[in-house]
Amino acid sequence: MTDSSSYLTTTAQAYDAIAGVYAELAKGEPKLPLDRAILAAFAGSVRAAGGGAVAELGCGPGQTTAHLRELGLAAFGIDLSPVMIDLARRTYPELRFEVGSMEALDLADGELAGILSWYSIIHTPPEELRPYFAEFRRVLAPGGHLLLGFFEAEGGPVTAFDHKVTTAYRWPIDDLAKLAAEAGFVEIGRMLREPEPDERFRRGNLLLRG
Template sequence: MRVPGWLDDTRTSYDTVAVSYADLLRDALAHEPFQRGILALFAELVRAEGNGPVADVGCGPGRITAHLHSIGLDAFGIDLSPAMIDVARRDHPGLRFEVGSMTCLELADDCLTGLLAWFSLIHVPDDEVPTVLAEFHRVLRPGAIMLLGFYAGDGSRLKTEGYGGHPMNVYVHRRPPDRVAAWLHAAGFTVEAEMMHRPAPNIEGGFIFAHR
């Protein structure tokens, strides 16, 4: 589906909820052993490629960026929302965070050993996904590792409220893993593994490891 104005809507929505989002999810990873295991595997694969810079694209308040740093990666965060970046810098003052869009990353070609998009593609419309994946391919070195986390399934819904009851205006897109894998193949990636996680009824998380 096409969603005109989705970038502006996403930025404004997450600016609005940044503080409450950070408060609600600050300790969530401590209660998610499967997610920690997936991130540990990502870290192991990055280290095997030389342990260079890793971008957490769509980092929000930086909780996953900080976790990656704590397990030995040279991780930094990028997010569309200036308010999210302000919170990330406040909560993790020793780490690097930048405002930016995954549709046009301000990074040099072939500069990353790893890239994580942890449930940050969920607001990107289908017709914009190839642009985003082309950017990911451009900034990753040959052999570099990418991990995508997303909501598995099919269909989209408009999210008008969230994270403490604040107003939002973003579509949340669910995708079958085989569709995401096909997009990755078309963008020049090699898919290495697909995983599913069902943390609660009616919630399915999809995870795909791929390399350039």
């Protein structure tokens, strides 16, 4: 097993170090129509189920949390990086942002109507990911929704790669869906998007219900 405190510390420190540059690059995101479409589908699913609090886990500088608010969700953000959270709070002072870890959320059982994990599980070693889904399931209300964004393995196995910030992993979409199902999630839909000219890998999305 991986020493979870070690990879979490490494990830937090890596994002702390590049937070300012990352925030500049993330301005205006999400930009691509397919990305915006799956986020809109997630928001529509949460609203149709009655709405409620939605957490973006791994929110970074907060631009996608703000987009969820624009889509009508009561969204707030949580991130492992204190520097990212400081940036998010300064940029979006009207929104709630907290430092926290996806592996142990400071949230009550069933507190959330929705969770967005937008490329935030990518740095989790494969053998450590199962407890994350259990934690997502714990904090989601019955019938709550989870949207995952990740780098897809394009037919191969789970594969580590040299992400610009710190080591990340590409997942076969079927394998990730199976892990979610084992934690009690039901798949609603999936999307695969081919990489843009300035991107290296295919992007995957899974929309799930608890």
